[in-house]
Each structure stands twice: as structure tokens, then as C-alpha cells.
Amino acid sequence: MNIILLGPPGSGKGTQARSLMEKCGLVQISTGDILRKEVAEGTPVGLKIKDIIEAGNFPEDDLIMELLENRLKDSDCDSGVILDGVPRTLYQAEYIDRLFEKLDKKLDAVIELSVDDQKLIARLSGRFTCQDCGEPYNDTYKLPAKEGVCDKCGGETFLRRPDDQPEAIQNRLEVYHEQTRPLIDFYSESGRLKSVDGMKQMEEVSSQILAIVAN
Numbered sequence: 001m002n003i004i005l006l007g008p009p010g011s012g013k014g015t016q017a018r019s020l021m022e023k024c025g026l027v028q029i030s031t032g033d034i035l036r037k038e039v040a041e042g043t044p045v046g047l048k049i050k051d052i053i054e055a056g057n058f059p060e061d062d063l064i065m066e067l068l069e070n071r072l073k074d075s076d077c078d079s080g081v082i083l084d085g086v087p088r089t090l091y092q093a094e095y096i097d098r099l100f101e102k103l104d105k106k107l108d109a110v111i112e113l114s115v116d117d118q119k120l121i122a123r124l125s126g127r128f129t130c131q132d133c134g135e136p137y138n139d140t141y142k143l144p145a146k147e148g149v150c151d152k153c154g155g156e157t158f159l160r161r162p163d164d165q166p167e168a169i170q171n172r173l174e175v176y177h178e179q180t181r182p183l184i185d186f187y188s189e190s191g192r193l194k195s196v197d198g199m200k201q202m203e204e205v206s207s208q209i210l211a212i213v214a215n
């Protein structure tokens, strides 16, 4: 079982990927991971990437695809993979089709976690955590029982991340939609796109994804 998981930041994609790894024995492959691995191991490609990243650039598609091919050949990928954060471009999507064919693998499903932008912004911009124990809270969904006091540790200082400001989230969503639209069209035209409502409860999203994977 090989799948591609698409979803904007804050859609719970990471959580869903972890749950698929645990329940289906799939290996998660993200661009960041394969890039970091090559750089850490100091391979010739890794050194090249290090130069590119240190110069403030992002490695080209072909280089990323070369790394992906190497990674897919590892034996732990035989039981199936979840591609996360890749493909990012139409070029990569077409490349991956050829790559899978070459490696005699099948892309079984492309799962999109669809979201309602305005609801997602409301959900994410309400997030805050206890500074002392990291307990997560939300203005709308989960306030401390006693105002200003952490339920878990009694701490009284809470943190909000600057990138959880509504404008910042709106920005990330716009970038995501712009990047992803061509991919959604590409996979939907070839009948491979499965959409799951990412605004539902985590467990429900999870069971919908499992139902797709089980087919």
C-alpha cells in the first residue's frame, strides 16, 4: 500500500500519518527527512544539498526525486509508504508516476484532507499552551477549568505562537492552496483522488482514511 497524503498545515496530517504508520505498518517519507538524512550522512549528494540550503535556496525537483528514488529502494519501504510533503509540484507528481512504474510499485491512493479555511483559522488561532508543562488549550474548544490556571500543573503562564496569528495562518493556507491545486486536478482527473473531511474529529478522519486504505 503506497499513498500520498495532502493537507494544509494544521489539518492534522502529521497525526494521521503517524496513525497510518502504527496501524498499517507504512513508512512515512517526507522531503525534509530525506534531505536531512543525506546531509547528516555527508554523502556526495548530501554535501551538494548542504551548499544549496546554506545559500538560502531549495534543492531542485530532480535532486529531490533522485533522493526519493534512493529512499524508495530501501527494504523497509517494501510494505508501503506514505509520501508527505511530496509531490509539491506537477512535475514531481508526473515524475513519481514514472518512478513507481520503474520500481514496480503502485500508487494506491492520494488522500486529501480537505478543510474549511475560515474554520481552520478559527481553530488554530485559538491555540495556546501552558509554558510549564506544554498542556495544549484552545479559546473555543478547551479553556482551563479555572481561568488563567493550567488544569494539569497549576502553571499561570501561557504561550501563543506568533505563527498562530490569523493573518499568518491565512497566508500559509493561501500558499498551500496555490501549490496544491494543480496536484488535486492531476490526481482527480486520473480518478485517484480521495477527499476526506479534515474538519471532523481526529478519530473520525482516521477511520475514514483507514476505510480508503483497506479498499
Ligand SMILES: [Zn+2]
Pocket: 130, 131, 132, 133, 134, 135, 150, 151, 152, 153, 154, 155
Ligand atoms: Zn501546565
